[in-house]
Amino acid sequence: MTQEATVVYLVKDNKVCMGMKKRGFGIGRWNGFGGKPKDKEMIEETAVRELLEESGVKADKENLIKRGKFYYYQPNGDWQINVFILNIWEGEPAETEEMKPEWFEIEKLPLEQMWENDALWIGRVLKGERLTGTVWHDENDKVVKYELKEVV
Numbered sequence: 307m308t309q310e311a312t313v314v315y316l317v318k319d320n321k322v323c324m325g326m327k328k329r330g331f332g333i334g335r336w337n338g339f340g341g342k343p344k345d346k347e348m349i350e351e352t353a354v355r356e357l358l359e360e361s362g363v364k365a366d367k368e369n370l371i372k373r374g375k376f377y378y379y380q381p382n383g384d385w386q387i388n389v390f391i392l393n394i395w396e397g398e399p400a401e402t403e404e405m406k407p408e409w410f411e412i413e414k415l416p417l418e419q420m421w422e423n424d425a426l427w428i429g430r431v432l433k434g435e436r437l438t439g440t441v442w443h444d445e446n447d448k449v450v451k452y453e454l455k456e457v458v
Contacts, residue, residue, distance in 0.1 A: 308377070308384040312353040313338035314370070315432065316363065316399065317391050320412050322432055325360060325405030326419075336420050338389070339363075339405060349388050357392070360405040364396040373431040378423065380443040389431055422449050 315338040316323035324336045341356040343349060350367035357363050374389035399407035410416060412432045417425045423441045426449070431437060439454035 308386050309342060310349065310386045310388070311340060311342050312349055312356060312388045312390065313340035314353050314357050314365075314390045314392055315339075316361075316395060317393055317412075317432060321409045322412055322415070323361075323399050323407050323409050325399075325407045328404055328406060330404065332421070334419070336408075336410075336416050337424075350390075353388070353390050357395075360402055361407050362397055362400040362402065365392055365394070369394040373435070374427060374437045374439075376423075376427065376438070377440045378443060379440070380447065381445045389427075391431070422447065423452070426452055427454060 325339055327333050327335050327337055339357045339360040340353060343352040347355070350370055353370055354365050354367050357365055370390040370392060372388065373391050374387075376387045376389065378385040378387065401407065412429070415428065420428070423443070426441065427437050427439060436457040437454055438457050439452060441452040442450050444450050
């Protein structure tokens with residue numbers, strides 16, 4: 307079964323805020339803020355809730371800009387990731403039990419400390435493209451094949 311999840315990137319002044327994952331899945335990696343839906347939550351509601359829980363930032367789902375949908379096939383479970391950009395929010399990102407936020411210039415992302423597949427699409431998404439794609443991984447989370455296309 308495929309697990310659906312969200313990821314939200316805060317973007318302003320050619321910079322992006324990401325969080326260093328402090329525990330759980332993805333520990334030790336920079337990523338956007340997000341997670342899995344609860345109960346019958348819509349994916350935009352998940353994005354807003356997870357952003358608040360992981361960074362203290364408040365957002366309205368109407369301000370989310372959907373920039374990507376990616377399917378990840380992995381030996382230990384498949385994922386459908388919905389990628390959102392946010393330019394309007396309330397508050398400043400703060401460290402939580404799960405994430406430590408930091409701002410990065412979009413041209414200088416810490417790709418070596420992110421998921422390998424992020425390098426395939428994140429720069430394009432942060433610069434305004436809307437993408438969809440499929441990425442196949444091996445048992446070590448290494449990318450073995452991928453397909454990306456722009457959504458118009």
